[in-house]
Amino acid sequence: MHHDTRTAIIEAAASLFSDLGYSAVSMRDVANKVGVTPANLYHHFKGKDELIREALAHVFTHKTASLEALLNVNQDADEKLEAFVHWLVHLLAEDKIFCRLLVRELTDGDAGRLEYLSKTVFERPFTLVRSLASTRVRDGEDDFLAAVSIIGVVLGQVQLGAIVRHLPGGCSDHLDPDVITRHVIAALRECFKTTSIKDA
Amino acid sequence: MHHDTRTAIIEAAASLFSDLGYSAVSMRDVANKVGVTPANLYHHFKGKDELIREALAHVFTHKTASLEALLNVNQDADEKLEAFVHWLVHLLAEDKIFCRLLVRELTDGDAGRLEYLSKTVFERPFTLVRSLASTRVRDGEDDFLAAVSIIGVVLGQVQLGAIVRHLPGGCSDHLDPDVITRHVIAALRECFKTTSIKDA
DNA sequence: GTCTATATTCCGATAGAC
DNA sequence: GTCTATCGGAATATAGAC
Numbered sequence: 001m002h003h004d005t006r007t008a009i010i011e012a013a014a015s016l017f018s019d020l021g022y023s024a025v026s027m028r029d030v031a032n033k034v035g036v037t038p039a040n041l042y043h044h045f046k047g048k049d050e051l052i053r054e055a056l057a058h059v060f061t062h063k064t065a066s067l068e069a070l071l072n073v074n075q076d077a078d079e080k081l082e083a084f085v086h087w088l089v090h091l092l093a094e095d096k097i098f099c100r101l102l103v104r105e106l107t108d109g110d111a112g113r114l115e116y117l118s119k120t121v122f123e124r125p126f127t128l129v130r131s132l133a134s135t136r137v138r139d140g141e142d143d144f145l146a147a148v149s150i151i152g153v154v155l156g157q158v159q160l161g162a163i164v165r166h167l168p169g170g171c172s173d174h175l176d177p178d179v180i181t182r183h184v185i186a187a188l189r190e191c192f193k194t195t196s197i198k199d200a
Numbered sequence: 201m202h203h204d205t206r207t208a209i210i211e212a213a214a215s216l217f218s219d220l221g222y223s224a225v226s227m228r229d230v231a232n233k234v235g236v237t238p239a240n241l242y243h244h245f246k247g248k249d250e251l252i253r254e255a256l257a258h259v260f261t262h263k264t265a266s267l268e269a270l271l272n273v274n275q276d277a278d279e280k281l282e283a284f285v286h287w288l289v290h291l292l293a294e295d296k297i298f299c300r301l302l303v304r305e306l307t308d309g310d311a312g313r314l315e316y317l318s319k320t321v322f323e324r325p326f327t328l329v330r331s332l333a334s335t336r337v338r339d340g341e342d343d344f345l346a347a348v349s350i351i352g353v354v355l356g357q358v359q360l361g362a363i364v365r366h367l368p369g370g371c372s373d374h375l376d377p378d379v380i381t382r383h384v385i386a387a388l389r390e391c392f393k394t395t396s397i398k399d400a
Numbered sequence: 401g402t403c404t405a406t407a408t409t410c411c412g413a414t415a416g417a418c
Numbered sequence: 419g420t421c422t423a424t425c426g427g428a429a430t431a432t433a434g435a436c
Binding site (some may be wrong): 020021022023024100103104106107108109114115117118119122123126127130138141142144145146148149151152153154155156157159160162163164166167168169170174179180183184186187190191192 | 220221222223224300303304306307308309314315317318319322323326327330338341342344345346348349351352353354355356357359360362363364366367368369370374379380383384386387390391392
C-alpha cells in the first residue's frame with residue numbers, strides 16, 4: 001500500500017486525528033492502524049507533538065496547487081470567482097481529513113500553528129479572492145471582509161451540513177457539493193452584481 | 201462565587217472543554233479548577249460522559265431566548281434579519297465558551313448530540329431565518345440553503361477570525377463584532393435586494 | 401527498521417472515613 | 419457533601435535485542 005512505514009504512519013495519524021482530535025488518539029491507536037508496534041513510531045518521530053506537526057504538514061502542503069492551474073484558464077473575473085467557489089466546496093466536501101483538520105486548527109491551533117496554516121492553506125486563495133472582490137465591491141465596502149465572507153460562507157455551509165438532516169426542511173440534496181456550489185455562486189452573483197469600480 | 205458546587209463544576213468543565221476539548225481535559229483538571237478533589241466530581245456526576253452532557257446542556261439551553269424578545273419588537277422583515285445578524289455575531293463573538301463548544305459539537309458530535317444541538321440551539325433561529333429568507337429569495341432559489349448561508353457566513357467570519365491577523369491586509373478592525381455585523385448586513389442587503397415574491 | 405519489555409506518569413473511577 | 423487513599427488500566431516514552 002505504502003512505500004515506506006513513515007508515510008503510512010503519517011497518513012494513519014492524519015486520519016485518526018481528523019476523526020477524533022489529537023488528544024483522543026493515542027500512539028497505540030496509530031500504531032495499531034498501521035500494523036506496527038508503538039515503539040516503532042518513536043523511531044520515526046521524536047514524540048506525539050512531532051507526529052501531529054508532520055501529519056498537518058502532509059495534509060496541508062500543496063493543497064492550493066490545483067487552484068493555481070484552475071484559475072490560469074478562466075480569464076473573466078466572474079468565472080474565476082465561480083471556479084474558486086466550485087474548487088473550495090468540492091475540496092472541503094471531498095477531502096474530509098483536510099476539512100476536519102482545518103477546522104480543528106482554526107479552533108485549537110496555537111499562534112505558531114495558525115500562522116503555518118495561514119501560509120500553507122489560506123494565503124494564496126485569500127489573496128486571490130480578495131483581488132477578485134476588490135474590483136467589484138461598492139465604495140465604502142471592505143474587500144478584506146468580502147473575501148473572508150466568501151470563504152466563510154463555504155466553510156459555514158460545509159460545517160452546518162452536520163445538522164442539515166435535523167433542521168426542518170433539510171434533505172440530502174442540501175449536502176450535495178454541486179447543489180451548494182450553485183447556491184453560493186447564485187448568491188454571490190446577486191451580492192456583486194452592482195457596477196464594478198472598474199467600469200466606473 | 202457559586203451557590204452550589206455542582207454548578208461550579210459544570211461551569212469549570214464547560215470552560216475547560218471549550219478551550220481544550222473533551223478528551224484533553226481530565227476530571228482532575230476540572231476538580232483543580234473548582235478547588236475540590238476529583239472524588240467529589242463522582243458524587244455529583246456518574247462519570248465524565250455525564251459531566252460533558254450536563255456542561256453542554258448548561259451552555260446551550262435557553263441560548264435563543266433573548267432572540268425571541270428581540271424579534272418581537274422589530275416588525276419589518278429587513279430589520280428582523282439585520283437584528284438577527286447583529287444578535288448572532290455578538291453571541292458568537294462574546295460568548296467564546298458557547299461558540300467553541302458549538303464548533304466542537306458540529307465537528308465531533310455523534311448523532312444523538314447533533315440532534316440535541318439542533319433542537320436546543322439551531323431550530324428556532326433557523327426556522328426564523330428561513331421564513332425571513334423565503335419571502336425574499338428569487339424564483340428557483342432554495343430558502344433552506346439561503347438560511348444556512350446566512351448563519352454560515354457569520355459562523356465562518358467568526359472562525360476565520362483566528363487567522364485574520366496572519367492574512368495580508370488583516371487588522372484588528374476585522375475582528376470587531378460591530379464591523380463584521382455591518383459588513384454582513386450590507387452584503388445580505390445586496391444579496392436580497394431584488395423584488396420580493398411578496399411584491400410580485 | 402522493527403521488535404519485546406518496561407519505566408513512569410496520568411487517567412477514570414471506587415471504597416470508606418468524616 | 420467532601421475528603422484521603424487507592425485500584426486497575428492506559429498513556430507517553432525509553433532501553434536494548436534482533
